[in-house]
Amino acid sequence: MSTTMTTTTTTTTATTQEPTPSHPTLIQVNRSPIPFASGAYSLVSAPAGSVLCKITGTTPSKKAYTSVQIGRDSHIELNSDLVYCNHSCDPTVNFDMHKMEVRVVDNRDLKAGEPLTFFYPSTEWEMDQPFEFCNACLLTDNVKYENDRGL
Template identity: 70%
Template sequence: MSPVAVQEPPSAPHLPSHPPATHPGLIKVVRSTKAFASGAVSEISLPAGAVFAKITTATPGPKAYTSVQTGRDTHIELNSDLVFCNHSCTPSLNFDMHKMEVRVVDDRPLHVGDALTFFYPSSEWEMDQAFQCTCGAGEKCKGLIEGAKVLSREALEGYWLNPHIEELLRERDAN
């Protein structure tokens, strides 16, 4: 289900309603008045596998529902509109935390208006806050999203995974 844009009242000139866009012409943030319902859509079309954006505004941070895991025990805050890229079991993007870049998935192009999503277990070993997925991917939907730690190799098949997730999976499977 796609987020629905909400008409917001104009703000007073001295009180901005939202921070300025960090990726104008690339990401359109679609805000919702409902908790965890805002999202992002693409303002450009790109071929499969193309670099969508470099991650340049990130700062180290603790594990949190807004952070992205970058290594075994490290997380960052994106500090940009990329934080509005939601989870999907059929993602449009891969967040490569080793190269600090966001790429279009390898199996299909990105089009203007497409929801910007990534598969959270591709970077998250254990989610700070598990949640019930509502991506609408049918049989491909994983249901409860808790992180890669609880997913079988079979369930992760076909997904691009960050090197730290691959390493943790090898360790888990060896035990």
């Protein structure tokens, strides 16, 4: 008597579903497999000084690399695609945490396709972690070292 044994292997492939965009008509998030290299890009052109969007849906938070400081000891999580706005010393937008809005900088228009960047020290008294990739760094050497790791 001969016995034949059959083995069946099932492979499950996990799929990663992208989160639902928070501002689908305004912001495109380009995700990168490189840590901290993702970014937000404008889908629209907007005049200098104009409101790009309101900041809504926030929640109180402890200081974290994703949080935004709104007071000496107060932080919020943006809970939106705005968290992908990177730092620049020559930013394209300003975060006005008193009015809870994101505005195009006053000195130039925003063009569709441009990265959405803001000056991190404008909302932070102290950074939770240093950041990199500022191509227009105007920070002092001490702040640059702490925030840009000398880049």
